[in-house]
Amino acid sequence: MERSNREYTIGAVEDFMLQIGRVVHAGEVELAIFRTSDGAVYAVRNHSPHPKGGPLAEGIVSGYYLYDPLHDWKIDLRTGEVQAPDRGQAEVYPVTVEGGVVKVTLPAAVTTLN
Template sequence: MGAEQETLLYVGTLDLFMKQIGRVVEWNGEQIAIFRDSGDNLYALENKNPHPKGGPLAEGIVSGHYLYDPLYDWKIDLKTGLVQAPDTGQVKVYSVKIEDGNVWIGA
């Protein structure tokens, strides 16, 4: 038995993703926020805040590999989706692949 093949969605070229600003794409009825840090690292998370009141994450502020949510002052690790202490929660994370300047996200 082999590993399952990951389904990839083409979301554009790397230059479409501005540094430290989120961009939303839709896939299978879900909104996915894609963030580029100050380097060329991309992160993809479900565009849904795990806070009980919810809200979008795409308007968050990126610093390093963390997203700072302006609505609730939460800090979220872009690599793992984990909300940092003292708050708790987790955001669904999608894999990102960059190949020849093209960006793909996987589920």
């Protein structure tokens, strides 16, 4: 039997300050939520793709890019792709904003990660 994606309500859009990361939990998954200067909202697993790891929520946002707070890797919030010369992939998840309510969708396999 195949498990479906799971949608989580994570707050109101005004709960997320522009260009400032915020940690939220969706099930057992810790996410870093970012709202860009144009009001778009992005969800990234709060774990750096750098080999030494670390949190992403305290990173600096510029445009659609997140700068890893510990390793200064530049991560595209839209795709999770780490920009050259570094290489890696952050886990990003779809976000919807309906009526001022922010929701994130996680694949069923991800909802049980620690």
